[in-house]
Amino acid sequence: MANRLTCDVVVVGAGMVGAACALYAARSGLDVLVVDRGPVAGGTTGAGEGNLLVSDKEPGPELELALLSARLWTELATEGDLGPAFEYEPKGGVVVASEPSALTALEGFAAGQRAAGVDAVAVSPERLRELEPRLSRAVAGGVLYPQDAQVMPTLAAAHVLRASGARVETGRTVTGVLRGRDGAVRGVVGDRGEIHAPAVVNAAGTWGGALAALAGVHLPVLPRRGFVLVTEPLPRLVHHKVYAADYVADVASASAALQTSPVVEGTAAGPILIGASRERVGFDRSFSLPVVRALASGATRLFPFLEQVRALRTYLGFRPYLPDHLPAVGPDPRVPGLFHACGHEGAGIGLATGTGQLIAQALTSRTPDLDLTPFRPDRFPAVTSEESR
Numbered sequence: 001m002a003n004r005l006t007c008d009v010v011v012v013g014a015g016m017v018g019a020a021c022a023l024y025a026a027r028s029g030l031d032v033l034v035v036d037r038g039p040v041a042g043g044t045t046g047a048g049e050g051n052l053l054v055s056d057k058e059p060g061p062e063l064e065l066a067l068l069s070a071r072l073w074t075e076l077a078t079e080g081d082l083g084p085a086f087e088y089e090p091k092g093g094v095v096v097a098s099e100p101s102a103l104t105a106l107e108g109f110a111a112g113q114r115a116a117g118v119d120a121v122a123v124s125p126e127r128l129r130e131l132e133p134r135l136s137r138a139v140a141g142g143v144l145y146p147q148d149a150q151v152m153p154t155l156a157a158a159h160v161l162r163a164s165g166a167r168v169e170t171g172r173t174v175t176g177v178l179r180g181r182d183g184a185v186r187g188v189v190g191d192r193g194e195i196h197a198p199a200v201v202n203a204a205g206t207w208g209g210a211l212a213a214l215a216g217v218h219l220p221v222l223p224r225r226g227f228v229l230v231t232e233p234l235p236r237l238v239h240h241k242v243y244a245a246d247y248v249a250d251v252a253s254a255s256a257a258l259q260t261s262p263v264v265e266g267t268a269a270g271p272i273l274i275g276a277s278r279e280r281v282g283f284d285r286s287f288s289l290p291v292v293r294a295l296a297s298g299a300t301r302l303f304p305f306l307e308q309v310r311a312l313r314t315y316l317g318f319r320p321y322l323p324d325h326l327p328a329v330g331p332d333p334r335v336p337g338l339f340h341a342c343g344h345e346g347a348g349i350g351l352a353t354g355t356g357q358l359i360a361q362a363l364t365s366r367t368p369d370l371d372l373t374p375f376r377p378d379r380f381p382a383v384t385s386e387e388s389r
């Protein structure tokens with residue numbers, strides 16, 4: 001006798017990506033249950049800065065997903081009280097170059113983005129000082145990206161989940177994926193019993209690889225640690241997200257070694273957030289004074305006034321990294337009924353809405369807004385020694 005269904009789809013992961021999957025799946029008419037072993041936004045989402053960026057993405061599938069997501073974020077922000085509730089701020093981004101050679105490379109990068117639909121405006125040093133009066137006078141120039149925006153990530157995940165109307169069960173650990181004799185998904189099992197559903201969405205972030213393994217498939221998601229430095233509350237002294245051009249190269253790098261590049265942005269609440277660092281050290285949560293010093297040094301090079309500002313705290317998180325820097329989005333052909341929405345690295349907040357819509361379209365057999373081929377979860381070969389580190 002077949003088990004009675006608990007829901008149409010169970011989403012594993014109550015971070016921003018899981019919340020967006022729940023929202024668009026529910027709006028497609030599906031009965032959705034979201035489960036997480038921790039609280040809402042208790043993983044990578046809660047350790048993020050809330051960036052919604054197109055500026056750091058080269059032309060290709062990820063940029064297409066970012067542009068789709070930016071449009072959907074704008075739509076969500078105009079729905080009732082959602083925008084103010086999750087502190088949506090379309091403040092734009094400014095990327096700066098410290099020397100002429102770097103500026104030439106940045107302007108070439110921006111030209112390619114413009115051809116792909118990005119609004120990228122070259123700005124002189126004089127114009128940069130109008131946009132950011134406290135920016136260092138040593139910069140050679142930059143590019144303004146009006147489409148960049150920011151949200152408060154934990155609030156965004158919570159309010160999008162609320163807006164979805166989906167059932168949410170936190171503190172519920174998934175320990176297995178149920179499959180029928182035909183190999184298709186039949187739900188999940190955990191520490192509080194079974195959940196029966198014909199579809200499971202893997203939105204487990206840095207644990208996405210572990211959840212995939214429970215279903216018997218390989219998805220090489222690895223954690224990539226990053227620190228954020230938080231200053232004392234201030235009047236709005238930094239008006240955009242401002243970062244050095246070498247940040248783009250750090251994002252695209254496959255190196256496991258420590259990389260830092262200055263990223264500075266103000267927030268609606270007052271503190272200035274300072275990043276960014278990247279390193280693959282597993283799930284090591286140790287505090288690293290050298291990393292924090294490097295962040296502070298880079299930030300003061302961009303904004304010298306920060307030398308006189310107190311840093312109140314630092315926090316860290318783990319970006320869900322996949323080797324080719326593209327997330328896994330869509331159905332898994334190896335396991336009917338299994339869908340993946342993970343591996344977005346540091347772009348999960350910004351790419352969440354587009355990912356959620358694509359997953360909902362796949363769940364309901366509709367034509368997706370984007371070609372899902374580049375995001376196929378089965379595109380990776382078997383485990384290698386490098387991936388297992």
